[in-house]
Amino acid sequence: MTVGTGVVTGVSISHATASVDDLERAAATSQRAAVATLLDEPTVEEAFVLQTCNRVEGYVVAESHEAGREALGVLTDAVEAGTVVEFDHEESLRHLLRVAAGLESLVLGEDQILGQVRDAYEDARSESGIGPLLEDGVTKAIHVGERARTETRINEGVVSLASAAVQLLDDECDLRGATGLVVGAGEMGTLAAKSLAERLDHLIVANRTVPHAQHVVRMVDTEASAVALNALPAAVEEADVIVSATGSPDAIFDVETLEAAGETFLVDIAQPRDVPPAAEAIDGLTVYDLDRLEAVTDKTRRQRERAAEAVERIVDEEFERLLVQYKRKRADRVISAMYESAERVKAQEVGTALGKLDLDEEGEAIVESMADAIVSQLLAAPTTSLRDAAEVDDWETIQTALELFDPNFGPESPPPEFVASVGSEDIPEEMREEMPAAVLDQLDD
Numbered sequence: 001m002t003v004g005t006g007v008v009t010g011v012s013i014s015h016a017t018a019s020v021d022d023l024e025r026a027a028a029t030s031q032r033a034a035v036a037t038l039l040d041e042p043t044v045e046e047a048f049v050l051q052t053c054n055r056v057e058g059y060v061v062a063e064s065h066e067a068g069r070e071a072l073g074v075l076t077d078a079v080e081a082g083t084v085v086e087f088d089h090e091e092s093l094r095h096l097l098r099v100a101a102g103l104e105s106l107v108l109g110e111d112q113i114l115g116q117v118r119d120a121y122e123d124a125r126s127e128s129g130i131g132p133l134l135e136d137g138v139t140k141a142i143h144v145g146e147r148a149r150t151e152t153r154i155n156e157g158v159v160s161l162a163s164a165a166v167q168l169l170d171d172e173c174d175l176r177g178a179t180g181l182v183v184g185a186g187e188m189g190t191l192a193a194k195s196l197a198e199r200l201d202h203l204i205v206a207n208r209t210v211p212h213a214q215h216v217v218r219m220v221d222t223e224a225s226a227v228a229l230n231a232l233p234a235a236v237e238e239a240d241v242i243v244s245a246t247g248s249p250d251a252i253f254d255v256e257t258l259e260a261a262g263e264t265f266l267v268d269i270a271q272p273r274d275v276p277p278a279a280e281a282i283d284g285l286t287v288y289d290l291d292r293l294e295a296v297t298d299k300t301r302r303q304r305e306r307a308a309e310a311v312e313r314i315v316d317e318e319f320e321r322l323l324v325q326y327k328r329k330r331a332d333r334v335i336s337a338m339y340e341s342a343e344r345v346k347a348q349e350v351g352t353a354l355g356k357l358d359l360d361e362e363g364e365a366i367v368e369s370m371a372d373a374i375v376s377q378l379l380a381a382p383t384t385s386l387r388d389a390a391e392v393d394d395w396e397t398i399q400t401a402l403e404l405f406d407p408n409f410g411p412e413s414p415p416p417e418f419v420a421s422v423g424s425e426d427i428p429e430e431m432r433e434e435m436p437a438a439v440l441d442q443l444d445d
Contacts, residue, residue: 006045006061006063007065007088008068008089009060009061009062009067009068009087009088009092010060010091011075011084011087012084012085012087012095013026013055013057014056014057015054016085017083017085019083020185020212020215022083023056024215025078025079028075030051030123031119031120032123034075035123035124036127036129037074038071038072038074039128039129041071044071045060045061045131046060046131046132047061048121048124048134048138049120050116050117053194053216054187055099058072059092059134060072090323092137094319096117097141097144097315097318097319098315099113100117100142100145101144101148101311102114102148102154103312106187106191107160107191108154108305108308109304109307111149112194113145114146117138118142133326136322136326136329137322140318140322147314147318148314151314152310152311153303153307154304154308154310155304156304157299157300157304159300159301160188160297161188161269161294161297162190162269163191164293165243165267166192166195166196166199168292168296169243172265173241175196175199176200176201177200178201178240179201179202179204180240180241180243181241181243182203182204182205182206182244182245183207183229183232183244184206184244184245184274185205185209185212186246188245188269189205189207189216189243192245192269193205193219193220194219196241196243197221197222197224198221198222201222201223202223203217203220203222203225204224204226204238205224205226206226206228206235207226207228207229207246208246208248210226210228213226214226229252233257233260236253236257236261239261239264240265241264241267242265243266243269244267244269244270245269245270245274246274247270248274249272250272251273251274253274253276254276255276255278255279258275258282258285261282261284261285262284263284265286266287267287267288267293268289268290269290269293271290273289273290275289324391328390331386331398335386337401338382338383339375342378346371346372346374349371350367350368350371354367382401385397386401
């Protein structure tokens with residue numbers, strides 16, 4: 001794929017519009033497998049796929065957006081209508097920059113997404129899915145993500161109730177070697193499970209529907225198991241710390257179950273509450289509720305929202321640089337074709353002229369230098385014009401130049417009227433002064 005001949009098309013299925021079921025249906029067995037499947041589509045030249053517990057996104061380079069959207073159907077056809085967000089070329093690139101910066105995350109500014117973009121980039125490269133367009137786009141996204149986290153405070157503090165709950169547990173007790181229980185497999189439960197898994201040795205995820213709990217278990221990097229809610233009594237006895245985050249209208253725990261918990265810390269971030277008020281009187285059980293957590297999260301949420309404004313400016317700045325980068329490369333492609341075509345004609349004509357002239361090495365060197373100077377001077381103005389055209393999106397001029405200066409332009413053997421067509425009057429004055437009179441006479445002949 002040559003830079004400039006294709007466009008990027010993207011799709012996103014994320015927590016913003018899709019359910020856990022939709023995300024599971026859209027996800028492939030791996031990012032590499034998804035990239036390989038997209039590259040099998042005849043219209044796709046490049047492909048990049050990002051899969052996390054909260055999003056499945058695909059980006060392809062194809063000749064048109066219609067071809068790109070059709071190819072991306074392998075990711076979107078299985079999900080409910082209305083859950084897929086589609087992007088054209090520039091929208092795809094800007095969205096990818098925002099994703100890496102943490103602006104599209106469930107938790108504003110979270111760090112994990114940047115590492116996930118890096119991993120997805122390596123997966124796509126391993127399947128030969130990264131070409132000129134996506135190379136620039138994805139690496140620019142990674143650069144934006146790095147700037148966002150080093151130049152702003154968007155990733156400082158805890159902003160979600162789930163991360164605040166885990167931070168509170170980490171402050172109150174030693175999580176090393178502990179067993180954690182997360183009740184609920186929705187957005188908050190997933191975040192709590194992922195955060196807890198980084199701190200302890202064993203995790204249990206309980207949910208009304210076990211497959212959803214299993215989905216969360218597959219997302220964490222520690223020993224974990226999934227159970228149904230009817231297994232809560234045994235899970236509570238095993239757990240040292242508990243985070244409860246269901247969407248149930250009624251309390252999930254009963255007092256009898258919690259009385260058997262022993263020395264346990266429990267954070268209830270559900271609304272309405274999963275833990276009955278009477279549980280606060282149970283010996284050995286320490287219960288924290290939303291009021292305790294919201295004071296922590298409100299402060300850092302406001303901090304991150306202020307930082308997000310600075311990150312938006314970084315995205316705007318780097319996005320414009322990316323577009324200029326693409327434009328320059330597209331212009332450079334045309335300029336390269338133009339010089340290649342001119343060099344072919346020059347080489348043919350110089351060879352023919354030298355064959356008719358009886359020159360020594362110095363004379364031949366002067367003729368070749370003269371030809372180089374003519375080519376450079378003739379193409380200097382078109383080169384500037386093409387770069388200016390690219391800067392202002394004048395693609396009609398670019399396309400015309402491509403047709404005029406195609407690398408295959410020029411006859412296989414030059415017609416007679418081109419042979420020895422260079423006369424002394426074509427030579428720049430500064431070069432004429434350095435050339436022997438005999439050479440000038442022979443050219444005029």
